[in-house]
Amino acid sequence: MSCVVAVVGATGVVGREMLRTLEQRNFPATEVRALASPRSAGRRIPFRGGEIEVQPVSPEAFEGVRFALFSAGAAASREIGPVAASKGAVVIDNSSAWRMDPEVPLVVPEVNMAAAKHRPRGIIANPNCSTIQMVVALKPLHDAAKITHVVVSTYQATSGKGHAAMEELIAQTTEVGAGKGATVKVFPGQIVGNLLMDWKPGPDDYSEEELKMVNETRKIMGDANMGVSPTTVRVPVITSHSESVHVQFARPMFAEEAKRLLEHAPGVVLVSSAYAPGNHPQPIHVAGTDAVYVGRVRNDLAVKGAINMWIVADNLRKGAALNAVQIAEELLKTEPAA
């Protein structure tokens, strides 16, 4: 049976990760099309031992496509997503364009795969990277004790801002490491040896990234009343977002129970041993892996029955490409007919 997959934005940092993920997981695609803007067309990308040539995006490029994985920015998704859907493709969109549309399910397979069934626009949205890893860790706790309030501070990697941002950290590391000044192009200031909040402003003096963590978390968890207090921060790390999370519940939840739940939670790897220096999920160890790593699960010292934890995941994989591919994999199980 034919299963054609198109990756839109195939030359971007997430698009490339989507192709790698399809390959590494032996996704049963009979054909993979790498699509991008005309500017990138003709480039060749290694895939399954050979190469695929990047094609320009066009309505015709979606003929016969079963899954169209989009990671080409919100403007492209708004314009071309519906075109791909009209050709019969299931659009799985990594941009922010459709996430809060009530007719578009926002899906993390470990949390709310059932929501993907109802997709009147033919589009499924992939959540924001910082949200995905948090909800994977929160879900088993919410099911057990109903989360009322989450305070989250993030430590987000440069690759979450795209290829040029990641390259800027690498270039600045070389410059500063050689005793030179840092050249700033993509970020609103030096990122090596520094911390930045570089996201666009949103309402109420929050950044758009912070508001995504509030709104997307509520939509995915299916709980419009869940309180989320976010602060998002960029750190000089190449890949893997980390999050310091304080969680309160409708009934007391202690660390022992939380660890037991997390130990068996899908997609989670728990670091359950006692704290010791360095004995916690670290971005450089997590980069390139698929799981959401949770460590430092401990009873809160101020609120009895609240917990704190430390969540790290590869923002390009579980935070983007992998989550999109997993959605397609799950749909193949439940909707086998093309």
Place this chain on the structure above:
Amino acid sequence: MSCVVAVVGATGVVGREMLRTLEQRNFPATEVRALASPRSAGRRIPFRGGEIEVQPVSPEAFEGVRFALFSAGAAASREIGPVAASKGAVVIDNSSAWRMDPEVPLVVPEVNMAAAKHRPRGIIANPNCSTIQMVVALKPLHDAAKITHVVVSTYQATSGKGHAAMEELIAQTTEVGAGKGATVKVFPGQIVGNLLMDWKPGPDDYSEEELKMVNETRKIMGDANMGVSPTTVRVPVITSHSESVHVQFARPMFAEEAKRLLEHAPGVVLVSSAYAPGNHPQPIHVAGTDAVYVGRVRNDLAVKGAINMWIVADNLRKGAALNAVQIAEELLKTEPAA
């Protein structure tokens, strides 16, 4: 009138900053003695246009000393602090040795200078760096609306772990910037491009650093019931600690009032303009300055009448050396006779 100052641990990263701070603030010392372990004795340190020679620590070295500023580690403070005090010096100790001793005041001049008057051991403790900057920002809010709960996640610089740790980040930046592997000696893993929790373990699966933030904050603020939920994290930054802080109060406190209070708070520089990319206190801008910078003061989205803010300060200056020198300056005003 004579005012002899001794700096104990003068060759360490904080000791050197103490000497620089005494010089830059024209502290009215008639003599400054640089003391250190015998191993460092004989080294010469630039001071006030000349040089001072490092002397080995001995009981005699404290003869005639008015203020003994200690930053030589907890063991040295425990052993030698009382000796200096017995010679009549006011010991201002930057280590953790005496901070929680009920007979030792723990002082941040902007918060609780009055506590310094009562010092039965002749010792005043300088709080932990991450605590100092937080309490300077919390104090005006606590006075106005009584803080009930603080959730704090830190982004702490390598210089907070001492000179060798700071040098390790610099060396790793050069190594990784040149495409080599990072040499790890001081930290429990690579720090460049990574995040680490490198503090010693304490009870209840918390790090000692996290527990300091709980216990010292309560002691300085004089409120044993204040809830503090800390997560402390080391980031690849040379100098300046940053903190993401969520604060709840006994009565509603909104961002507008909090900003008005912070604008006039001693030791605070408020970044009050609306959020825009990069428009927040940044470690590289704050390093080398004296104030506690507060930005991103905004209403919480989950708890009405709670606020969130972002606090950055130079951990070597306000977080250590400057706070100690300020204590001495204030004592000179209120206790002018030697």
